[in-house]
Amino acid sequence: xxxxxxxxxxxxxxxxxxxxxxxxxxxxxxxxxxxxxxxxxxxxxxxxxxxxxxxxxxxxxxxxxxxxxxxxxxxxxxxxxxxxxxxxxxxxxxxxxxxxxxxxxxxxxxxxxxxxxxxxxxxxxxxxxxxxxxxxxxxxxxxxxxxxxxxxxxxxxxxxxxxxxxxxxxxxxxxxxxxxxxxxxxxxxxxxxxxxxxxxxxxxxxxxxxxxxxxxxxxxxxxxxxxxxxxxxxxxxxxxxxxxxxxxxxxxxxxxxxxxxxxxxxxxxxxxxxxxxxxxxxxxxxxxxxxxxxxxxxxxxxxxxxxxxxxxxxxxxxxxxxxxxxxxxxxxxxxxxxxxxxxxxxxxxxxxxxxxxxxxxxxxxxxxxxxxxxxxxxxxxxxxxxxxxxxxxxxxxxxxxxxxxxxxxxxxxxxxxxxxxxxxxxxxxxxxxxxxxxxxxxxxxxxxxxxxxxxxxxxxxxxxxxxxxxxxxxxxxxxxxxxxxxxxxxxxxxxx
Numbered sequence: 001x002x003x004x005x006x007x008x009x010x011x012x013x014x015x016x017x018x019x020x021x022x023x024x025x026x027x028x029x030x031x032x033x034x035x036x037x038x039x040x041x042x043x044x045x046x047x048x049x050x051x052x053x054x055x056x057x058x059x060x061x062x063x064x065x066x067x068x069x070x071x072x073x074x075x076x077x078x079x080x081x082x083x084x085x086x087x088x089x090x091x092x093x094x095x096x097x098x099x100x101x102x103x104x105x106x107x108x109x110x111x112x113x114x115x116x117x118x119x120x121x122x123x124x125x126x127x128x129x130x131x132x133x134x135x136x137x138x139x140x141x142x143x144x145x146x147x148x149x150x151x152x153x154x155x156x157x158x159x160x161x162x163x164x165x166x167x168x169x170x171x172x173x174x175x176x177x178x179x180x181x182x183x184x185x186x187x188x189x190x191x192x193x194x195x196x197x198x199x200x201x202x203x204x205x206x207x208x209x210x211x212x213x214x215x216x217x218x219x220x221x222x223x224x225x226x227x228x229x230x231x232x233x234x235x236x237x238x239x240x241x242x243x244x245x246x247x248x249x250x251x252x253x254x255x256x257x258x259x260x261x262x263x264x265x266x267x268x269x270x271x272x273x274x275x276x277x278x279x280x281x282x283x284x285x286x287x288x289x290x291x292x293x294x295x296x297x298x299x300x301x302x303x304x305x306x307x308x309x310x311x312x313x314x315x316x317x318x319x320x321x322x323x324x325x326x327x328x329x330x331x332x333x334x335x336x337x338x339x340x341x342x343x344x345x346x347x348x349x350x351x352x353x354x355x356x357x358x359x360x361x362x363x364x365x366x367x368x369x370x371x372x373x374x375x376x377x378x379x380x381x382x383x384x385x386x387x388x389x390x391x392x393x394x395x396x397x398x399x400x401x402x403x404x405x406x407x408x409x410x411x412x413x414x415x416x417x418x419x420x421x422x423x424x425x426x427x428x429x430x431x432x433x434x435x436x437x438x439x440x441x442x443x444x445x446x447x448x449x450x451x452x453x454x455x456x457x458x459x460x461x462x463x464x465x466x467x468x469x470x471x472x473x474x475x476x477x478x479x480x481x482x483x484x485x486x487x488x489x490x491x492x493x494x495x496x
Contacts, residue, residue, distance in 0.1 A: 006030035006406075007117055007126035009103050009342070012041020014132030014379035014395050016084055017062060019093040021399045027406055032093070033119055035102035039088055042136050043081040048160040048179060049186035051077035054288050057212075058231040059238060059390040065090065066227050068220030074209035107347045108374055113415040113483040115375070127416070130402065131342065132379040135457065138336040142174065146311035152327040157183060158335070168192045170325055172316055174308065175332030176202055181287045183332070185295035194301045195324050197308055197316070200445075201274065203258050203281045207288040238389035242462050245282045245387050248439040255281040265293040274305050282387060282439035284446040337457055338362060338450040348373040349481070358382075362456040363428045365419035365477065366470055368398050369405075374416035374481040377402045383431050384466070385448070385457045394459070397467040404473035416481040423477035434460040 006027060008018045011034035019032050038044055053060050057070040060080070065087050071079060088094050101121035106129060109116050117124045139156040141147075147154065155161045157179040170193040173180055181202065188194050220227040244251035258281065266272040275293065296303055306318035315325040343355040349372050357372060364370045367384035368377055377398070384394045409417065432454070435441060440448055440455045450456045459466050 001123045001125060003114075003125050004029055004031050005126065006128040006130065007115065007124060008032040008130045008132055009106075010034060010041060010132035010134060010137075010379075011036070011039040011097060011099070012043070012132065012134050012137075013062075013084065013392055014134060015039075015041070015130075016087055016093070017392075017395050017399055018130050018132055018379065018402070019096055020062070020064070020087065020091045021403060023091065023093060023096075025403045025407075027403075030096060031098050031124070032096050033098045033101040033103060033117075033121075033124075035100065035120070037099055038085070039097065039099075040081045040084050041134055043077055043084060045137070046077060046158050046160075046179070047162070048157045048183040050182040051179075052182060052209075053077075053080060054178065055238070055390045056234045058227065059234045060392055062087065062392065063231070063396060066220075066224065066231070068224070068227055069217050070212055072209050072211055074207060103342065103345055105345050105347070107351075108349050108376075110349055110481075111483065113374075113481070128375045128377070128406065129346075130377045130379065131346065131381075133340065133342045134380055135337045135340070135385065136335045138340050138342075139331070140333045140336055141331060142333050144174075144308055144311055147329075149313060150311050150329060151313045152329065154329045154331070156331040156333065164328065166191050166328065169328050171195070171328045171330060172197065172324060172326035173330045173332055175334065176200070177332055177334055178285055178287055179334075180332035181289045181292045183330075185289070185291040188295045188298055188301060192300065193325075195316075195326060196296065196301065196303050197318075198274070198303055198305050199307070200279075200284070201277045202284065202287045203255065203277050204261065204287045204289055204292060205254065205258055206261060207290050235389070235393075239462050239464060241388040245439045246437075246461065248280050248282065248442065251281045251439065254286075262293060266297055268297065271297065271303060274303055279444040280439055280442045283442045283444040284448075285387065334447055337447050346373070346376070348376070360452045361450050361454045363424060365424040365427050366398075366401065367394075367459070367466075368401060368470075369419045369424075369478075371419050371421045371424045374418045376418075377405070382456050383459050386459060386463060389463050393463045394466060397463075397470045401470045401473060408473055408475060414480045415483055417478045418481055419477055420479050423474075431460060 008015045011032050015032050016039060022030050036044055053075050056073050057075040061067055067083050098121060101119040103119055105118045107116045114125045114127055115129045139158040153164050166187050167190045169191050171191045172195045173184060174197045176198045244254055262272060266275060304318060306320040308316055309319045310317050315323060317323055344353050346354045362382035364378060364381045367381040370376060379395050379398050380391060435455055438460050440458055448455050448457045
């Protein structure tokens, strides 16, 4: 058993950002745990063909660690992964990593005021726990009857089987989300037959990624202010896009552009009708691609809109009775966003797990802290997702708040804090009020919504607004948790 001050779970953008910021702020007694054999999180795990980011490179990176060498305006998986690995060495946090250490269970010890962590690499005790596992870390395997009896090869896009050659195979792709829209155009030319099972057609906009020339890279390296200016321009442009999500009628212009793109790229009226969305743009994630729709027009592709009733030993059967032979099934079925398994492993003051506390819906103060879970901080917790810009902006806002909270603990000598139930309730009610009238309230089913139909994932506003609200730590909205289990309010300050 090892005693540390701060434990960080996850070594993706959130966990590495936490390590760098903690070290820079003088909090050096910490470790970063990850179940993988390398850092990178989502960008380590998702290696499917064509994997890339939907946010421009300059914005999908730490503001304190610019990369003048991005090769394109939208980066691919390998380049982002290399960037994160480079940050580890650039800021000297490699000694703080504990890879191949999966969190099995975390319990708050009220007697000692510590988190007791059981990991696959041993037991650790920490005063502070930062959960940076991210919303896109646990793939969803759909509950389709017969899937386990399929005699061919089945894998999820987030666990791509590079040892399984798709050349000449009959491939069934289940799902048409952000992953499928990227890998389908890459596998279509090599497979013998591709059957795409589409539950709901997606709104697609053009990517138009551009190469960043060596001359421009050199300019960024020699004059860093030019890259900061480029980032600021992207930031403002992306913030402007939020208007369409907050005021759905504005999205009619973008929807018109998407439909015009569809008409241009899919001449067959029957296929075009099958690919035309029937819901307000932005209710589900808007996808960006220049080659997805064209790939579906090829002679070896069939788009199936009927639901899947069952899987047989050598294919799939749809609700309309259709038989679709396949020797490979690729699941592009997304992730456990509102119910990640890690929630059942973290237990608070009363012994309840986060999964229980967040039943039926996830709620956290400022998307970062949770009543009943002392010294627990989330990165990209409830209602911190974004539909229009980079979540790295949200992570950095939360990191500033966490550092401020830790400094408050150090200055006051308080062992542990958590938000008051009242502060958490006020924050959640404010978020829910702001959600009204947004595109996410149009009623379409999406992974943004939890089992109750509540949007517990997206921040209903601008990234700037969220960052402003987290600009300082608010003691009045927290209570001190004593080692003996008693609570007391912190000194008063202005409420939110």
